[in-house]
Structures are given as structure tokens and as C-alpha cells.
Amino acid sequence: MNASFPIGIFDSGVGGLSVLREIRTAFASEDLLYVADSACVPYGDKSPQFVEARSVAIAEFLVDRKAKAIVVACNTATGAAITTLRSRFSVPIVGIEPAVKPAMGKTASGVVAVLATSGTLSSDKFAKLLARFGGDVDILIQPCAGLVEQVEAGELDGEKARALTAKYLLPLLERGADTIILGCTHYPFLAPLIREIAGPKVSIVDPNAAIAHELRRRLENNDLLSPDPRPGTERFWTSGAPDAVKPVISKLWNADVDVRRLPKRYCRLFGL
Structure with a gap:
């Protein structure tokens, strides 16, 4: 080589x-x-x-x-x-893979949310990741249908992207999540929007x-x-x-x- x-x-x-x-x-x-x-x-x-x-x-x-x-x-x-x-x-x-282990060191509330596709969240690899690193915190998993398509269209802060992101994120914040794992490589392009909705006190974990x-x-x-x-x-x-x-x-x-x-x-x- x-x-x-x-x-x-x-x-x-x-x-x-x-x-x-x-x-x-x-x-x-x-x-x-x-x-x-x-x-x-x-x-x-x-x-x-x-x-x-x-x-x-x-x-x-x-x-x-x-x-x-x-x-x-x-x-x-x-x-x-x-x-x-x-x-x-x-x-x-x-x-x-979703950065579950790094997120463990960032959460103060003990509640971590994972934003990802349904394919990632239902995979054996993700199940093993949770079993290995997720035992000490409450991990909320959120499939985010439609967000990939927004990035594919180059729509990073439009009305639909904003509505979808809020739809998925706000219930997680209401349940105490203070750390958000970006479990899809499309989602870092939505990080500014996620930050705007989540506020400055929430940690956003990007594995890239x-x-x-x-x-x-x-x-x-x-x-x-x-x-x-x-x-x-x-x-x-x-x-x-x-x-x-x-x-x-x-x-x-x-x-x-x-x-x-x-x-x-x-x-x-x-x-x-």
C-alpha cells in the first residue's frame, strides 16, 4: 500500500x-x-x-x-x-458510532439524549454500546425522521427544519436532558439550530x-x-x-x- x-x-x-x-x-x-x-x-x-x-x-x-x-x-x-x-x-x-461514552462525562442531570436515525437506534451495535457505557445515566433515544432529508436539501435553518428539530428536541429537554448526542453525521450541520433551541447550558456531543x-x-x-x-x-x-x-x-x-x-x-x- x-x-x-x-x-x-x-x-x-x-x-x-x-x-x-x-x-x-x-x-x-x-x-x-x-x-x-x-x-x-x-x-x-x-x-x-x-x-x-x-x-x-x-x-x-x-x-x-x-x-x-x-x-x-x-x-x-x-x-x-x-x-x-x-x-x-x-x-x-x-x-x-454515537458518542455515548464521552457524553457520560458531560451530563450533570444524569439524562442524556441520542438523536439518530431509526436504523442506528435499532442496530445491534448501538444496543451493545448502550449496554457497555449507558448503565450509569438515563439515556433517551429519539429517532429523527425527516432531518436527514432537510440536510440533503441544504435546508439547515428553514421553517420545516426548525419545526422538526423542535418537535424532537423539546420533549427531551422537558425530561431533563442536558447532553445531546448527535448520532447521525447529517446532524452537525443542524448544530447551530439545535443550540438555538436547546440553549447555552446543554452540551452537544459530536463524534467527528x-x-x-x-x-x-x-x-x-x-x-x-x-x-x-x-x-x-x-x-x-x-x-x-x-x-x-x-x-x-x-x-x-x-x-x-x-x-x-x-x-x-x-x-x-x-x-x-
Whole structure:
């Protein structure tokens, strides 16, 4: 494996750009490949088998593009596919999970809320996470149908996004939650809105910085950190319509980017 090869990152859609942002901050000289599986977004309402198959197909694409490591920038895909991905591919693979353990050290009320998709909250991986770290506090779980779609549309503070966020958040605050875990990579883009509704005394826990830290550990252990001092590049693909996805990625990435169509052979299962 060549240390000059790129790092691959994927998500069901544009939410993983919040992870990509942390990775870019931590790794200025790495080349990054990002795949948004926009034709299948959201993963949260899909079967684990479907999400696993899509994750394998996208990982194949990234490996074919010489990715030296893969970041699964999606909680639902991590729960459904991380074991299979690690058994099928020899490159380091980093997943993501709701930051339950870090939240334990932040709560004063002893009540922690997890905002996530139904797919993440119903996964075996999340159940094991709660069993391991959640015993000392009251953990409230809240599936947030519709929030992913708001981010996918680039609607981060519109009337519908505001109403949905308040609908999910206010009952949790009324039950004493003083710590909110963002259990979906789309949700950091809604963090300013969540902060506005929750108020300054509520802690918001975002696991993305920990993902960049774990990626660095894996790359260092495998001697895969890029030796090239030049600034790294980013390339973007989508399984959806590039013309529709490009404006949203450009908005969230704060730059005008080129978005390519994922080749058809990696789009199996949904007839593209």
C-alpha cells in the first residue's frame, strides 16, 4: 500500500461531509475521495442487508480508486456493514458510532439524549454500546425522521427544519436532558439550530473529531500518512443526479466543487 494514495469516505448522502471537514482539518496534505450514495438516502429506513450491500459496493469503488483507508461516515452503515467491510477489504476501515461514552462525562442531570436515525437506534451495535457505557445515566433515544432529508436539501435553518428539530428536541429537554448526542453525521450541520433551541447550558456531543483521531492512529500504525507536503485535494461522486447534488455539496463544503456520477457497476441493487 502506497502512503501517497488517497483516503476514501462515504455516507448515504451529504451528511458525511461533516466528517470530511474534520478529516481535512486534521490531514491537510491527504487526498480525499468522497461518495454520497444519494440515490439511496436515507439509509436509516433501509434494511441492514440493503445498507450492507451498498456499503460493500461503495467500498469496492473506493478500493478500485486506490484508497489506502476507508472511513464509513455514517452511523447506520457502520452498524450494518463494518464487520463485513473489515473482513472483505485489507485497508484500514474506520467507522462511527454515537458518542455515548464521552457524553457520560458531560451530563450533570444524569439524562442524556441520542438523536439518530431509526436504523442506528435499532442496530445491534448501538444496543451493545448502550449496554457497555449507558448503565450509569438515563439515556433517551429519539429517532429523527425527516432531518436527514432537510440536510440533503441544504435546508439547515428553514421553517420545516426548525419545526422538526423542535418537535424532537423539546420533549427531551422537558425530561431533563442536558447532553445531546448527535448520532447521525447529517446532524452537525443542524448544530447551530439545535443550540438555538436547546440553549447555552446543554452540551452537544459530536463524534467527528474522534473519527479523525482514530483515522490518524490507523494510518500511523500502518505507515500510511502522506509524505507529500503539498495541500491535499478532494474529489466527489454521487449515485444520484450530479446536477442536483452538486449545489448542496458546494454549499456545505463552502466551495464550488465538481461532482461526478458513480459508475453504474457500483450502483447495483437499485437499478440505476
